[in-house]
Amino acid sequence: MRQSDSYIRIDNVSRRYGAVKALDSVTLDIAKEEFIAILGPSGSGKSTLLRLIAGLDRPTEGHISFEGKDVTGLPPHKRGIGMVFQEFLLFPHRTVRENLAFPLRMRREPQTVIDERLEWVAGVLSLTALLDRYPSQLSGGQQQRVALGRGLIARPTLLLLDEPLANLDRELRQEMEVEIRRYQKQLGIPFIYVTHNQEEALSMSDRIAVIHNGRLEALDVRQAIYDSPPTPFVARFVGKSTKFQGTVTPDGKTVRLARYDHEFPLPPQEKFQPGDALDVFVKNERFDLSPKSEGGSGIVCTVSDIVLRGPFLEYILETDRGDTVIVVKPKRNDPLPIQERVLLSWAPSDCHIFKAGS
Amino acid sequence: MSPHVSDAIAKWLLAAFVILVFAFLYMPIVHILFASLSSRPNFPYPPEFNFASYVRLSNNTVYQSAFLNSLLLASCTAVLSTVLGFLATIGVLRFGGRRALFYAILFAAPLFVSEIMLGISSMALYYLLFELQGNMVTAIIANAVHCFSFCFLIMAAMLYKYDWRMNEAAIVCGASPVRSFLEIMLPITWPAIMGSLITAFVLSLNGLDISFYLLGATPTMPSVAWGALRYGVKPELYALSTLINLVVFGLVLGLLVSIRLKRKDA
Numbered sequence: 343m344r345q346s347d348s349y350i351r352i353d354n355v356s357r358r359y360g361a362v363k364a365l366d367s368v369t370l371d372i373a374k375e376e377f378i379a380i381l382g383p384s385g386s387g388k389s390t391l392l393r394l395i396a397g398l399d400r401p402t403e404g405h406i407s408f409e410g411k412d413v414t415g416l417p418p419h420k421r422g423i424g425m426v427f428q429e430f431l432l433f434p435h436r437t438v439r440e441n442l443a444f445p446l447r448m449r450r451e452p453q454t455v456i457d458e459r460l461e462w463v464a465g466v467l468s469l470t471a472l473l474d475r476y477p478s479q480l481s482g483g484q485q486q487r488v489a490l491g492r493g494l495i496a497r498p499t500l501l502l503l504d505e506p507l508a509n510l511d512r513e514l515r516q517e518m519e520v521e522i523r524r525y526q527k528q529l530g531i532p533f534i535y536v537t538h539n540q541e542e543a544l545s546m547s548d549r550i551a552v553i554h555n556g557r558l559e560a561l562d563v564r565q566a567i568y569d570s571p572p573t574p575f576v577a578r579f580v581g582k583s584t585k586f587q588g589t590v591t592p593d594g595k596t597v598r599l600a601r602y603d604h605e606f607p608l609p610p611q612e613k614f615q616p617g618d619a620l621d622v623f624v625k626n627e628r629f630d631l632s633p634k635s636e637g638g639s640g641i642v643c644t645v646s647d648i649v650l651r652g653p654f655l656e657y658i659l660e661t662d663r664g665d666t667v668i669v670v671k672p673k674r675n676d677p678l679p680i681q682e683r684v685l686l687s688w689a690p691s692d693c694h695i696f697k698a699g700s
Numbered sequence: 701m702s703p704h705v706s707d708a709i710a711k712w713l714l715a716a717f718v719i720l721v722f723a724f725l726y727m728p729i730v731h732i733l734f735a736s737l738s739s740r741p742n743f744p745y746p747p748e749f750n751f752a753s754y755v756r757l758s759n760n761t762v763y764q765s766a767f768l769n770s771l772l773l774a775s776c777t778a779v780l781s782t783v784l785g786f787l788a789t790i791g792v793l794r795f796g797g798r799r800a801l802f803y804a805i806l807f808a809a810p811l812f813v814s815e816i817m818l819g820i821s822s823m824a825l826y827y828l829l830f831e832l833q834g835n836m837v838t839a840i841i842a843n844a845v846h847c848f849s850f851c852f853l854i855m856a857a858m859l860y861k862y863d864w865r866m867n868e869a870a871i872v873c874g875a876s877p878v879r880s881f882l883e884i885m886l887p888i889t890w891p892a893i894m895g896s897l898i899t900a901f902v903l904s905l906n907g908l909d910i911s912f913y914l915l916g917a918t919p920t921m922p923s924v925a926w927g928a929l930r931y932g933v934k935p936e937l938y939a940l941s942t943l944i945n946l947v948v949f950g951l952v953l954g955l956l957v958s959i960r961l962k963r964k965d966a
Contacts, residue, residue: 396872397872398868398871398872417871418868418871418872419871419872419873419874419875419876419877419880421872422874423872424872424873425869425872427865427869429863429865431863431865431866431868431869433866433869433870433884433888434888435887435888444870444873444875444883445873445874448873448874448875448879449874492873496873496874502872
C-alpha cells in the first residue's frame with residue numbers, strides 16, 4: 343500500500359518488558375475503509391500491538407499516528423477510538439442504555455445527540471427491547487452486541503476488537519462474523535481485529551497481518567495469505583496442512599520425500615539447489631486420493647476412519663510409517679471404505695515448499 | 701425406632717443446639733437492654749420498664765462529651781484507614797505481581813499486635829519523635845494503624861474478583877482516569893468500601909486500649925465506661941451500652957441491605 347493511503351500508521355513499533363521483546367519493530371499501514379485481522383498464536387504479541395494502538399500501553403520505540411497525527415504520547419481517552427473486549431467488560435451496575443451512552447457522555451455530547459445515536463445503534467444491533475436491562479440479564483450474544491454498540495456509538499476513528507467472538511458458541515460466532523463485517527463496510531472506518539482463530543481472520547478481513555514471536559511474519563490480502571503463505575510458520579498456522587520432509591534430487595528437478603517412497607516434480611518457480619533439505623506443506627483439502635488398486639504413485643496409506651463434517655468428509659489416513667494424515671474432501675455418497683489401501687499425492691502447484699528449518 | 705422418627709429427633713436436637721448457640725451469643729446484649737430499661741437495673745426480671753437510666757444519661761455531661769469524642773474519633777479513623785486500605789488493596793492486587801502475597805502479609809500483620817502494645821508504643825514514639833502529647837490526632841492515627849489491617853483484609857477479599865480491565869474499558873470509552881474511578885470502579889466496589897468503613901468505625905468506637913494511652917484526659921465512651929466501673933456500675937452505663945449496640949446493629953443492617961440492593965441490580 344502506498345503511504346498516502348495510510349489512515350492508521352504503525353511505524354517501527356517495539357515494546358519491551360525488561361529483557362523480553364513482546365513486539366519487535368512492527369510497521370503496519372492501515373487504510374481508512376479497511377478490515378484488518380491481526381492473527382497469531384497466544385503470546386505472539388498481537389494483544390500487545392492492540393494495546394499500543396489503544397494507548398493502554400506505550401511503545402518502547404516507534405510511533406503510532408492516526409490520520410497523520412502522532413498519537414504515541416496521547417492517553418487512551420483522548421484518542422477517540424472504540425474497543426471491544428473478549429470478556430465484553432460491560433459495566434455491571436449500568437443498564438444497556440447507560441452502557442451504550444457512556445462514551446457519548448464522556449465526550450460531553452448533548453442529550454439530543456445521545457438519544458439520536460442510541461436509537462441508531464439500538465436499531466442496527468437489534469438492542470431496542472433490551473435497553474433497560476442490566477448486563478447480567480443478557481445472553482452472551484446480546485452482551486456481545488452491547489459491547490460492539492458501545493464501541494461504535496461515538497463514531498470512533500477506528501474500532502479495535504480483541505478476540506470479541508472467543509466467548510461465543512460456534513453458531514453465534516459465525517453469525518456475528520458476517521454481522522461485524524457488514525457494520526465495518528457500512529461505517530467505513532478501519533476495524534483492527536485481533537484473533538488467534540484463522541477461520542475468523544479469513545472470513546472477515548480484507549488483509550491479514552500474521553504476528554509470530556513479536557514480529558510481523560506476513561501481511562497480505564487474505565486470499566494470498568491462504569493460497570501462497572510466504573513463510574513456513576504461516577503455512578502451518580493458516581489453514582490446516584500437513585508437513586513432509588524431503589530433499590531435492592541431484593538433477594534439481596524433483597523432490598524426494600524423506601520418509602516415503604514418493605517423488606514429485608519441483609515447481610519451476612521454486613529456486614532450490616540439488617541436495618537441499620526441504621519442508622513441504624500441503625493443505626488438507628488439496629490432497630489427491632486414489633485407491634491403491636488403480637495404480638499410480640503416491641504415499642501408501644490405510645483409511646483408518648472417516649469423520650463426517652456436514653458438506654465435507656475427513657479421511658483419517660494412517661501411513662505405513664505410522665503417521666496420521668487428514669484429508670478433507672467434499673461429501674460423496676460412495677466414500678472410500680474404511681481399511682481401504684489408498685495412494686496419497688498432490689499436484690506440485692498445490693504445495694508450499696520451504697528450505698528445511700527456515 | 702423408624703428412620704423417619706430418628707430423623708425428626710435429630711432435626712429437633714440440631715435446632716435446639718442452634719438456639720442455644722444464639723442464646724449464648726446474644727444473652728448478654730439482651731440482658732443489658734433489659735437492665736437499661738428497668739427500674740431495678742441490678743436484677744431486672746421480671747421487667748418493670750421505665751426510661752430513668754436514659755434520662756440520667758442525657759443529663760450527664762461527661763457521657764455527652766465522651767459520646768461526641770468517640771463519634772469524631774471513630775469517623776475520622778474509619779475514613780483514614782479505609783482510604784489507606786483501599787490504596788494498599790489496589791497496590792497489592794493490581795501492581796503486586798508475584799510478590800502480592802508477601803505485601804499482603806506485611807499489610808495484614810499489624811492485626812496480630814496487641815492493642816495495648818500498639819497504644820503504649822504509639823504514645824512513646826510520638827512523644828519521642830515530635831514531643832507530641834496524647835491528643836485526638838494521635839489517637840486517630842494510632843487507631844487507623846490498628847484498623848488499617850482489617851480494612852485491607854476486608855477490601856482485598858472483596859476486590860479480589862474485580863476485573864481491573866473494567867477501568868480500561870471505561871478509559872477507551874473516553875473517560876479520564878478520575879471519571880473511570882468515580883463512575884465505574886467506585887460504584888462496583890462500594891460494598892467493600894462500606895464494609896471497611898463500618899468495621900473500622902465500630903472497632904475504633906469500641907476500642908479502649910489505644911485511645912486510653914493516646915488521649916490522656918479526653919474522655920471517650922469506652923474510657924468513661926471503664927472509669928465508671930471503679931465507682932460501681934451505674935444504670936446510665938447500661939443505657940450507654942444499649943445505645944452503642946443499637947448504632948452498631950443499625951450500621952451492620954445498613955451494610956447488608958446495601959449489598960442486597962446491589963445484588964438485585966447486578
